[in-house]
Amino acid sequence: MSDFAAQRAHMVEHQLRERGIDDERVLAAMGEVPRETFVGERRQEMAYADAALPIGSEQTISQPWIVAAILQALELKGGERVLEIGTGSGYSTCLLARLTDHVVSVERHAGLARSAAEHLRACRAQNVELMVGDGSRGVPGRAPFDAIAVHAAAPKPPPALLEQLAEGGRMVVPVVTGKEEMLTAIRRRGTELESIALSPCRFVPLIGAEGF
Secondary structure (H helix, E strand, C coil): CCHHHHHHHHHHHHHHHHHCCCCHHHHHHHHHCCHHHHCCHHHHHHCCCCCCEEEECCEEECCHHHHHHHHHHHCCCCCCEEEEECCCCCHHHHHHHHHCCEEEEEECCHHHHHHHHHHHHHCCCCCEEEEECCHHHCCHHHCCEEEEEECCEECCCCHHHHHCEEEEEEEEEEEEECCEEEEEEEEEECCEEEEEEEEEECCCECCCCCCC
């Protein structure tokens, strides 16, 4: 077993499973995807640290537990169409590609999108559409989506994204409440939206028409 493979196994057991992540599909995917590929050569030795890491353009790759918590809350079974807001390095995108049928991922920074595309090719993620644009608006032309993952903190759940959520669909979004950010899961039930607070968190702000 390589050193990175050993670190992945340790991450899965001690950062994830022991802290309440119990979706076996999520655990398996995170045990397989090489996180070190997505953090840049200078920070590979920190790839499996229990912390967020900078990836350029004032953006970060979230700590492993936060990534896993988002994926678990989406309740993916394998056949869904997923919208991801904030491609970043492409790490979460690669995980989503393993967990579901099709992923549409939107990144605001063209440079990050280009590097993420390279990472995703190395990851052999062939069921991903990458787009550069204002993620707070979503992608109406591809809606509805069974699940939406937002990797930036919003002042409230963006209405455009809620409109693009399918019946029974789930969205996970960090929402700013006062001085705190709360990772929040939202499920559509007809015209009703059910909201559950998952965990305090820390994300970069969602910049755009329906963000900050």
